[in-house]
Amino acid sequence: DGGITQSPKYLFRKEGQNVTLSCEQNLNHDAMYWYRQDPGQGLRLIYYSQIVNDFQKGDIAEGYSVSREKKESFPLTVTSAQKNPTAFYLCATAQTASGNTIYFGEGSWLTVV
């Protein structure tokens, strides 16, 4: 959505490298999320954050790390420990008390070469 910016749109990573995906929002939303989507599959939750300087692991956090130093930013680092990182990554935000209405960015494609 217009208020959530993910970059880069496409990223290539060599095996053994760490890469960081950026997610910035200007919606003033408290909660931010990272999801992974493999081709033809559903969304799986990696990490989420409800407030600044706090975040929780989702269902598939291994091999990923995040930070939430600012309300507007929630970068995701895909580490070399993630053995199969090729996927579509989606960042999302939500406001509290919104009845689970969540807004997504346009996504980032990560490919291991």
Next chain:
Amino acid sequence: LAKTTQPISMDSYEGQEVNITCSHNNIATNDYITWYQQFPSQGPRFIIQGYKTKVTNEVASLFIPADRKSSTLSLPRVSLSDTAVYYCLVGPDTGRRALTFGSGTRLQVQP
């Protein structure tokens, strides 16, 4: 978090009404039901949200029976552009919970 079950795929023709049902037997009292639409290589988009009975907006209707153990997304007179994956999400206030999506329903609209 309430587990959801949806059909994996559905087929329809242009101009028909499509109903996609989501089962959520362990829905909690403070859970809302929200549906999203996703096109390939894009983030899901909000379609409609409800708590009970019926909700209608300009693109869809959402029917929720009294026991709230299921919900049905109704798309009137679908077109080719409605071909997408539809997700049902059940959960409470986002500020207190993770949001986990199910596998979704892949709708294919034929001419």
